[in-house]
Amino acid sequence: MVSVQPRKNDRFQCKDLGDEFLAYDSEQDEIHVLNGTARDIYLLCDGQTEIDAIASSLCEKYGVESRRALTDIEKVLEDMLRLGLLTVDSQV
Amino acid sequence: MTVKATHDFCVLGHNIRITGPADLVDPIAYAYRRFATSSEDRPDTVTISVTDARVSVEGVVLPTPILGHEGKQLYQEFVQQTMDRVSEYAVLHGACVVNDQGACLLAAPSGHGKSSLALALAASGYRLTGDDYAPLDMAKGVVLPFPRAIAFYPEGKAAVPEAIVRRARSSKHSLFGKQIADIGELLGEDTVVKQPVPLRTVVLLNDRNATDQPISVDIGYYGRDALRFEKDLLGVDGIEITDSVVTATAGQWTLGLDHRRYPTAALNALLDRPQVRSEKRVTTRPSFAGDPRLTAIPRRVAADALCQEILNRRGSGALLKRYNGSLARLFLDVAGALRDVRCYQLEVGDFGQTVSTIQTVLRG
Numbered sequence: 001m002v003s004v005q006p007r008k009n010d011r012f013q014c015k016d017l018g019d020e021f022l023a024y025d026s027e028q029d030e031i032h033v034l035n036g037t038a039r040d041i042y043l044l045c046d047g048q049t050e051i052d053a054i055a056s057s058l059c060e061k062y063g064v065e066s067r068r069a070l071t072d073i074e075k076v077l078e079d080m081l082r083l084g085l086l087t088v089d090s091q092v
Numbered sequence: 093m094t095v096k097a098t099h100d101f102c103v104l105g106h107n108i109r110i111t112g113p114a115d116l117v118d119p120i121a122y123a124y125r126r127f128a129t130s131s132e133d134r135p136d137t138v139t140i141s142v143t144d145a146r147v148s149v150e151g152v153v154l155p156t157p158i159l160g161h162e163g164k165q166l167y168q169e170f171v172q173q174t175m176d177r178v179s180e181y182a183v184l185h186g187a188c189v190v191n192d193q194g195a196c197l198l199a200a201p202s203g204h205g206k207s208s209l210a211l212a213l214a215a216s217g218y219r220l221t222g223d224d225y226a227p228l229d230m231a232k233g234v235v236l237p238f239p240r241a242i243a244f245y246p247e248g249k250a251a252v253p254e255a256i257v258r259r260a261r262s263s264k265h266s267l268f269g270k271q272i273a274d275i276g277e278l279l280g281e282d283t284v285v286k287q288p289v290p291l292r293t294v295v296l297l298n299d300r301n302a303t304d305q306p307i308s309v310d311i312g313y314y315g316r317d318a319l320r321f322e323k324d325l326l327g328v329d330g331i332e333i334t335d336s337v338v339t340a341t342a343g344q345w346t347l348g349l350d351h352r353r354y355p356t357a358a359l360n361a362l363l364d365r366p367q368v369r370s371e372k373r374v375t376t377r378p379s380f381a382g383d384p385r386l387t388a389i390p391r392r393v394a395a396d397a398l399c400q401e402i403l404n405r406r407g408s409g410a411l412l413k414r415y416n417g418s419l420a421r422l423f424l425d426v427a428g429a430l431r432d433v434r435c436y437q438l439e440v441g442d443f444g445q446t447v448s449t450i451q452t453v454l455r456g
Contacts, residue, residue: 013421015428017391024424031420033392 006077006086007047023085032083037062041076045086051077097121100137102129104227104236106177110170112142116163119267120170123241125274126284138177140169149173154369155314155341164268168312168370175403179410181227181236182426185401188221188235189213189454190285194292195235196454197226199398204297204378205440207244208252212447214279215253218454221285223275225403230425233432234288242278243270293453294394294435298378308334309347311363312370318343324362330355364407384441384449394435395427402426 012032013024021039023032034042040061044054055070062069080086097114099121100107107129110117121128140149147154147165157165175183186199187210198206207223214220222238229236244252244260252260256278263273276284313321318338325331325345330353335346349355363371399422404411415421436453440446 013424015424015431017427017431019390020392022392022424022427024420029418029420031424 004088005047005050006045006081006088008042008045009084009087012085025084027084032085038076038080041073042080042085045077045080047089098131099124100129100131101127103127103174104178104181104183104238106174107134107137108170108174109137109139110141110166111139112166116142116166119163119265119272120167122265122274123243123267123272125241126239138173140166140173142166157312157314158337158339158342158344165369167267172369172406176406176409178227178404179414181229182398182405182411182422183238183403184226184228184398185224185403186226186398187223188226188285188289189218190221190289191218191454193454193456195221195289196293196295196450197235197291197398198295198297198450199226199401200297201373201401203374205380205443205446206297207242208443209297209447209450211242211252211256211279212443213450213454214283215256216447216451219283219285220275220279221289228291228426228429229288230429232288233291233429235291236288237285239275239284239286241265241267241272241274243267243272245270291429291433294398294430294433295450295453296389296394296397296435296437297440298437307349308374309349309359309363310370310372310374311343311345311347311368313343313345313365313367314341314369315367316341317367321362321365321367325359328355328358328362329353331359361407366406366408378440380440380443380446382441384446385439386449386453387437387439389435389437391430391433391435392427393437394433395423395430399423399426 011026013026015022021034023034025032040058041054044057051073055066055073058073059066059069077086081088095114096112097117098109098111099117100109101124110120138150140147142162145162146156147162147169149169154165184197184199186197187206188195188197189210198209200206210220210223221235222240223242225238225240227236227238259278260271260273263271265272322336322338322343322345325333325347330350332348333345334348337344405422407417412422438449
């Protein structure tokens with residue numbers, strides 16, 4: 001079984017503005033803007049928390065149904081992995 | 093006989109000396125009197141001097157200006173040399189009023205009424221860090237005082253309170269056709285903020301019919317390659333030269349901008365060249381008619397607008413060097429400084445109503 005525990009990429013410098021979250025990519029010299037939900041997901045990605053646990057945490061916070069939340073969170077995580085905001089160390 | 097004068101200043105921690113004919117140097121000294129310092133020699137002092145109508149910086153003589161005169165060139169160099177050295181703060185283009193909750197920055201391009209609004213607010217009891225320059229300490233989220241004299245046309249159309257206009261008219265000091273008056277003399281010493289103040293509110297002033305983008309830009313350039321620079325300007329899509337004077341050593345242009353063709357990024361890259369000694373961006377000026385309209389905006393949007401008008405963001409200046417030339421990193425720090433700041437856009441309307449709207453915002 002593969003467990004996925006995404007973690008933040010060190011090359012990003014971040015500022016939490018409250019209403020939005022900015023992540024500066026020092027390699028690309030560009031800034032990504034995360035909304036409130038994406039911010040919450042990103043901050044939970046500590047390299048130790050699995051996606052299911054991230055989903056549970058957000059379901060509790062926003063009061064949404066877990067199956068739907070998981071689908072949405074996976075999509076956000078895919079985007080963040082594609083942009084390099086997150087990386088994954090796979091463990092078998 | 094020409095009377096010579098020398099004055100020393102410490103502006104945001106940087107020492108600068110101007111020396112030359114008193115009629116050129118003294119008005120600047122008055123405008124910056126609250127930055128005056130003792131005349132002892134310091135190793136880091138930058139000296140700007142005027143001799144035989146030629147301006148020099150640290151002994152290097154600058155080309156003669158095409159338009160204007162050596163007095164204006166001296167002042168431009170004074171401001172430029174100072175701003176180029178400031179790396180610790182982002183000097184925002186705005187007036188900053190203060191109440192017991194903190195500082196409120198009124199930011200806008202020239203001609204949008206920020207000085208007039210700041211004076212009106214000062215007349216109703218608010219204090220002032222400055223009417224044009226607001227140095228922001230991004231790490232601490234505070235605005236530093238910049239108590240340069242206030243400059244304006246007493247006969248102008250701006251709706252400055254009559255009592256202040258009367259006092260300003262009595263000022264004997266002027267700088268390039270504008271009357272100047274010390275903030276304390278004009279508004280009372282209690283109005284002058286002398287310590288850094290936490291930034292609490294940003295209000296971006298604009299006009300309902302205007303874009304935030306400049307409609308034209310005036311550029312002054314000193315260098316033997318002015319014709320080549322003109323060619324570079326013409327190579328930018330969306331730029332039209334509407335007026336120009338080019339000599340062997342300098343150039344001056346007025347540009348019209350067509351923002352449908354996105355000329356700003358390419359133009360900013362050209363304006364970052366060290367030979368560009370002056371630039372003035374002209375935007376559509378507000379009409380001060382109708383009802384003002386206040387809208388809350390995201391901090392990121394406010395930071396973006398503020399970064400467009402940072403007065404020490406030249407590519408060759410110390411601030412951008414600190415960020416290795418990255419405007420994105422600078423933007424990140426400016427935005428970070430707004431973490432606890434309420435941000436608004438205010439479409440200005442009737443002057444009195446606009447002042448009332450800002451007062452409502454300041455009361456929280």
